[in-house]
Amino acid sequence: LLVLEAGATGFSKGKPLKKIGMKAQDTCELFFDNVRVPKANLLGEEGSGFKALMQELAWERLMLAITAIAGAETALQHTIEYTKSREVFGQPVAAYQNTRFKLAEMRGELAIGRVFVDRCIDLVLSGELGIEDAAAAKFWCTELQGRVVDQCLQFFGGNGYMLEYPIARAYIDCRAQRIYGGTNEMMRELIARTL
Ligand SMILES: Cc1cc2nc3c(=O)[nH]c(=O)nc-3n(C[C@H](O)[C@H](O)[C@H](O)COP(=O)(O)OP(=O)(O)OC[C@H]3O[C@@H](n4cnc5c(N)ncnc54)[C@H](O)[C@@H]3O)c2cc1C
Numbered sequence: 001l002l003v004l005e006a007g008a009t010g011f012s013k014g015k016p017l018k019k020i021g022m023k024a025q026d027t028c029e030l031f032f033d034n035v036r037v038p039k040a041n042l043l044g045e046e047g048s049g050f051k052a053l054m055q056e057l058a059w060e061r062l063m064l065a066i067t068a069i070a071g072a073e074t075a076l077q078h079t080i081e082y083t084k085s086r087e088v089f090g091q092p093v094a095a096y097q098n099t100r101f102k103l104a105e106m107r108g109e110l111a112i113g114r115v116f117v118d119r120c121i122d123l124v125l126s127g128e129l130g131i132e133d134a135a136a137a138k139f140w141c142t143e144l145q146g147r148v149v150d151q152c153l154q155f156f157g158g159n160g161y162m163l164e165y166p167i168a169r170a171y172i173d174c175r176a177q178r179i180y181g182g183t184n185e186m187m188r189e190l191i192a193r194t195l
Contacts, residue, residue, distance in 0.1 A: 021172030058134035
């Protein structure tokens, strides 16, 4: 692992990529062209960089699962408040049985997801979080987040499609969760290899 100073000869950053969401993140490509790095910039032992990065992957994936559960819980809270205040055909959207059952279902699924994520946090703290559990947390929680945020947006009706409502931004932003940090297909592949 090498520490590279911004501005080093041969190192350049592309323009921020035009993403559909996560606009606050200046995601760019990084280019390395015959860059020379002083020996003093070596982090850890020479040749151990890949291993060092691999060691952090389980924690990185768990962080995505944590943000998935937290993000979905926030979306659900916004939706509960909105459906209680928005009246359609003489009663709040939250009073319809379809709404009540779907809100209840999301509340239940999020509680179940949170328990697994909390268990994985315990495993991280004791240094025992394995590849399989981290991968399972990543794919399951980010897919739950996708389902929950999509359903929540539906309860906002047309307003849910408008960027002035946080639920619209949550919908666009959370799409990347199933792609980065290793795609959810790769998470399944990693688990399958251990079976
Ligand atoms: C918003 C955002 C931020 C990002 N930030 C970073 C960052 O900070 N650092 C960084 O390094 N990267 C970053 N990435 C890149 C991200 O990690 C990759 O896009 C991701 O790992 C998928 O790789 P890929 O795009 O090359 O897709 P590909 O590997 O081309 O995959 C295409 C499709 O094929 C499927 N696939 C591939 N291999 C298999 C297989 N063996 N079995 C079954 N299906 C397979 C994939 O699941 C996917 O559906 C970011 C991406 C996004 C969208």
